[in-house]
Amino acid sequence: xxxxxxxxxxxxxxxxxxxxxxxxxxxxxxxxxxxxxxxxxxxxxxxxxxxxxxxxxxxxxxxxxxxxxxxxxxxxxxxxxxxxxxxxxxxxxxxxxxxxxxxxxxxxxxxxxxxxxxxxxxxxxxxxxxxxxxxxxxxxxxxxxxxxxxxxxxxxxxxxxxxxxxxxxxxxxxxxxxxxxxxxxxxxxxxxxxxxxxxxxxxxxxxx
Numbered sequence: 760x761x762x763x764x765x766x767x768x769x770x771x772x773x774x775x776x777x778x779x780x781x782x783x784x785x786x787x788x789x790x791x792x793x794x795x796x797x798x799x800x801x802x803x804x805x806x807x808x809x810x811x812x813x814x815x816x817x818x819x820x821x822x823x824x825x826x827x828x829x830x831x832x833x834x835x836x837x838x839x840x841x842x843x844x845x846x847x848x849x850x851x852x853x854x855x856x857x858x859x860x861x862x863x864x865x866x867x868x869x870x871x872x873x874x875x876x877x878x879x880x881x882x883x884x885x886x887x888x889x890x891x892x893x894x895x896x897x898x899x900x901x902x903x904x905x906x907x908x909x910x911x912x913x914x915x916x917x918x919x920x921x922x923x924x925x926x927x928x929x930x931x932x933x934x935x936x937x938x939x940x941x942x943x944x945x946x947x948x949x950x951x952x953x954x955x956x957x958x959x960x961x962x963x964x965x966x967x
Contacts, residue, residue: 766961772797782806782841805883807963809853810839810933812871812941813863813890819914820938821861821893826909835915835923836931839885848965849886850956858896861912866892868956872940875962876932884962887937889944889953917941 770791778785784804789797813821822835840856842849850868857863871889875882920938923929944950957967 769793776804782843801880803881803883805881806845807842807849808839808876808883808885808933809842809849809856810837810885810887810937811853811857811865811890812837812887812934812937813857813861813865813893814917814941815893815914817914817916819916820920821857821863822913822915822920822934823860824911824913830930832930834931835929835934837887837934837937839933842963846965848957848967849960849963850888853886853888853890857890860910862896862900863893864896865890866894869950869953870956870958871944871953872936873960873962874932874936884960885933886960886963887933887940888956889937889941889950891950 772789772791774789775787776784777787783806786802786804788800788802790800791797811821815821820837822837824833824835826833838856838860840852840859842852853868854864857865867890869889871887873884873886875884877883917938920929920934921942924935924938929935941950944953
Protein backbone atom coordinates (compact mmCIF):
# COMPACT_ATOMS: atom_id res chain seq x y z
CA UNK A 760 0.00 0.00 0.00
CA UNK A 761 1.27 3.46 -0.95
CA UNK A 762 1.06 5.91 1.94
CA UNK A 763 0.08 9.11 0.17
CA UNK A 764 -2.68 11.69 0.61
CA UNK A 765 -5.01 11.79 -2.39
CA UNK A 766 -7.53 14.38 -3.64
CA UNK A 767 -11.22 13.55 -3.22
CA UNK A 768 -14.37 15.63 -3.00
CA UNK A 769 -17.72 14.41 -1.71
CA UNK A 770 -20.96 15.86 -3.06
CA UNK A 771 -22.00 19.23 -1.64
CA UNK A 772 -25.77 19.89 -1.75
CA UNK A 773 -25.50 23.50 -0.57
CA UNK A 774 -23.13 26.03 0.91
CA UNK A 775 -23.34 29.26 2.90
CA UNK A 776 -20.78 31.84 4.02
CA UNK A 777 -22.10 33.25 7.31
CA UNK A 778 -19.00 35.32 8.03
CA UNK A 779 -16.42 37.13 5.89
CA UNK A 780 -13.40 38.65 7.61
CA UNK A 781 -10.45 40.69 6.41
CA UNK A 782 -8.34 37.70 5.39
CA UNK A 783 -10.44 34.60 6.04
CA UNK A 784 -14.09 33.56 6.10
CA UNK A 785 -16.33 30.85 7.55
CA UNK A 786 -18.23 28.44 5.35
CA UNK A 787 -20.96 25.89 6.03
CA UNK A 788 -21.32 23.06 3.51
CA UNK A 789 -24.08 20.45 3.29
CA UNK A 790 -22.01 17.32 2.57
CA UNK A 791 -23.38 13.96 1.44
CA UNK A 792 -21.88 11.14 3.53
CA UNK A 793 -21.09 7.68 2.07
CA UNK A 794 -24.31 6.30 3.55
CA UNK A 795 -26.42 9.02 1.92
CA UNK A 796 -26.98 11.23 4.96
CA UNK A 797 -26.45 14.97 4.53
CA UNK A 798 -24.51 16.71 7.31
CA UNK A 799 -23.32 20.26 7.93
CA UNK A 800 -19.58 20.92 8.06
CA UNK A 801 -18.33 24.33 9.26
CA UNK A 802 -14.80 25.41 8.44
CA UNK A 803 -12.55 28.42 7.98
CA UNK A 804 -11.59 29.34 4.43
CA UNK A 805 -7.96 30.45 4.38
CA UNK A 806 -5.73 31.82 1.58
CA UNK A 807 -2.75 29.68 2.61
CA UNK A 808 0.59 30.56 4.16
CA UNK A 809 4.33 30.17 3.88
CA UNK A 810 6.91 29.74 6.62
CA UNK A 811 10.70 29.86 6.59
CA UNK A 812 13.11 27.82 8.66
CA UNK A 813 16.18 30.02 8.15
CA UNK A 814 19.34 28.16 9.19
CA UNK A 815 22.63 30.03 9.61
CA UNK A 816 26.21 28.74 9.38
CA UNK A 817 26.37 28.25 13.16
CA UNK A 818 23.42 25.79 12.98
CA UNK A 819 21.04 28.29 14.53
CA UNK A 820 17.47 28.98 13.42
CA UNK A 821 16.05 32.49 13.07
CA UNK A 822 13.03 32.65 15.40
CA UNK A 823 10.71 35.36 16.63
CA UNK A 824 8.47 35.69 19.66
CA UNK A 825 5.03 37.08 19.02
CA UNK A 826 1.74 37.45 20.91
CA UNK A 827 -1.06 35.24 19.56
CA UNK A 828 -4.40 36.35 20.89
CA UNK A 829 -6.50 33.18 20.25
CA UNK A 830 -4.24 31.12 22.52
CA UNK A 831 -3.32 34.00 24.88
CA UNK A 832 0.39 33.25 24.66
CA UNK A 833 3.61 34.66 23.28
CA UNK A 834 4.89 31.95 20.98
CA UNK A 835 8.33 31.36 19.52
CA UNK A 836 7.84 30.96 15.78
CA UNK A 837 9.71 30.94 12.49
CA UNK A 838 9.03 33.76 10.01
CA UNK A 839 5.71 33.21 8.23
CA UNK A 840 2.92 35.00 6.45
CA UNK A 841 -0.20 34.76 4.36
CA UNK A 842 -0.40 34.20 0.62
CA UNK A 843 -2.25 37.47 0.17
CA UNK A 844 -2.55 37.31 -3.62
CA UNK A 845 -4.42 34.36 -5.24
CA UNK A 846 -1.94 32.22 -7.17
CA UNK A 847 1.04 34.01 -5.58
CA UNK A 848 4.34 32.18 -5.97
CA UNK A 849 5.07 30.79 -2.47
CA UNK A 850 8.85 31.23 -2.84
CA UNK A 851 8.40 34.92 -3.58
CA UNK A 852 6.14 35.24 -0.54
CA UNK A 853 8.63 33.37 1.67
CA UNK A 854 11.47 35.67 0.62
CA UNK A 855 9.28 38.66 1.42
CA UNK A 856 8.35 37.35 4.88
CA UNK A 857 11.96 36.58 5.77
CA UNK A 858 12.93 40.11 4.79
CA UNK A 859 10.01 41.81 6.54
CA UNK A 860 10.13 39.86 9.80
CA UNK A 861 13.87 39.21 10.20
CA UNK A 862 15.58 41.58 7.71
CA UNK A 863 17.46 38.56 6.34
CA UNK A 864 17.99 37.17 2.85
CA UNK A 865 19.05 33.66 1.82
CA UNK A 866 20.92 32.16 -1.12
CA UNK A 867 19.70 28.55 -0.97
CA UNK A 868 16.00 27.67 -0.80
CA UNK A 869 14.32 24.26 -0.62
CA UNK A 870 10.93 22.88 0.38
CA UNK A 871 11.06 21.33 3.83
CA UNK A 872 7.42 20.27 4.27
CA UNK A 873 3.86 20.97 3.11
CA UNK A 874 1.16 20.71 5.77
CA UNK A 875 -2.51 21.38 6.46
CA UNK A 876 -2.55 23.09 9.85
CA UNK A 877 -6.01 21.99 11.07
CA UNK A 878 -7.75 20.02 8.28
CA UNK A 879 -10.72 19.17 10.48
CA UNK A 880 -11.81 22.79 10.69
CA UNK A 881 -9.75 24.93 8.30
CA UNK A 882 -8.46 24.55 4.74
CA UNK A 883 -5.20 26.41 5.46
CA UNK A 884 -2.20 24.89 3.66
CA UNK A 885 1.33 25.93 4.62
CA UNK A 886 4.55 25.42 2.70
CA UNK A 887 7.57 25.42 4.99
CA UNK A 888 10.85 26.33 3.31
CA UNK A 889 14.42 25.70 4.38
CA UNK A 890 16.57 28.77 3.73
CA UNK A 891 20.38 28.66 3.97
CA UNK A 892 23.23 30.96 3.07
CA UNK A 893 21.88 33.78 5.23
CA UNK A 894 23.00 37.37 5.21
CA UNK A 895 21.63 40.71 6.37
CA UNK A 896 19.18 42.25 3.91
CA UNK A 897 19.90 45.59 2.31
CA UNK A 898 17.77 48.68 2.80
CA UNK A 899 15.59 49.90 5.62
CA UNK A 900 13.81 47.53 7.96
CA UNK A 901 10.15 46.90 7.28
CA UNK A 902 7.79 49.07 9.35
CA UNK A 903 5.92 46.88 11.85
CA UNK A 904 2.60 47.43 13.60
CA UNK A 905 0.10 45.76 15.96
CA UNK A 906 1.43 42.44 17.36
CA UNK A 907 4.58 42.67 15.26
CA UNK A 908 5.61 45.90 17.00
CA UNK A 909 6.25 43.85 20.16
CA UNK A 910 8.11 41.07 18.35
CA UNK A 911 11.47 39.72 19.60
CA UNK A 912 14.09 38.16 17.31
CA UNK A 913 16.69 35.54 18.18
CA UNK A 914 18.88 32.83 16.68
CA UNK A 915 18.58 29.55 18.55
CA UNK A 916 20.59 26.33 18.04
CA UNK A 917 18.67 23.50 16.39
CA UNK A 918 19.31 21.11 19.29
CA UNK A 919 17.83 23.59 21.76
CA UNK A 920 14.68 23.94 19.67
CA UNK A 921 14.30 20.16 19.44
CA UNK A 922 14.51 19.89 23.22
CA UNK A 923 11.90 22.64 23.53
CA UNK A 924 9.51 20.88 21.17
CA UNK A 925 9.85 17.46 22.81
CA UNK A 926 9.73 19.02 26.28
CA UNK A 927 6.39 20.70 25.59
CA UNK A 928 7.78 24.24 25.73
CA UNK A 929 7.35 25.20 22.05
CA UNK A 930 3.99 24.86 20.33
CA UNK A 931 3.88 26.81 17.07
CA UNK A 932 2.87 24.43 14.29
CA UNK A 933 5.35 25.67 11.67
CA UNK A 934 8.26 25.74 14.11
CA UNK A 935 7.52 22.22 15.36
CA UNK A 936 7.06 20.73 11.90
CA UNK A 937 9.99 22.67 10.46
CA UNK A 938 12.52 21.79 13.15
CA UNK A 939 11.60 18.10 13.30
CA UNK A 940 11.55 17.88 9.49
CA UNK A 941 15.02 19.40 9.40
CA UNK A 942 16.33 16.77 11.82
CA UNK A 943 14.61 13.98 9.88
CA UNK A 944 16.02 15.20 6.56
CA UNK A 945 19.53 15.30 7.98
CA UNK A 946 19.28 11.75 9.28
CA UNK A 947 17.83 10.56 5.96
CA UNK A 948 18.99 11.51 2.48
CA UNK A 949 20.40 14.90 3.53
CA UNK A 950 19.29 18.49 3.05
CA UNK A 951 20.43 18.67 -0.56
CA UNK A 952 17.93 15.91 -1.39
CA UNK A 953 14.96 18.06 -0.33
CA UNK A 954 12.52 19.19 -3.02
CA UNK A 955 13.47 22.29 -5.01
CA UNK A 956 11.97 25.60 -3.93
CA UNK A 957 9.68 25.72 -6.98
CA UNK A 958 8.31 22.18 -6.48
CA UNK A 959 4.61 21.82 -7.38
CA UNK A 960 2.14 22.42 -4.56
CA UNK A 961 -1.27 20.99 -5.49
CA UNK A 962 -2.89 22.39 -2.33
CA UNK A 963 -2.15 25.96 -3.50
CA UNK A 964 -1.34 25.99 -7.24
CA UNK A 965 0.91 28.82 -8.38
CA UNK A 966 2.80 30.12 -11.39
CA UNK A 967 6.60 29.93 -11.38
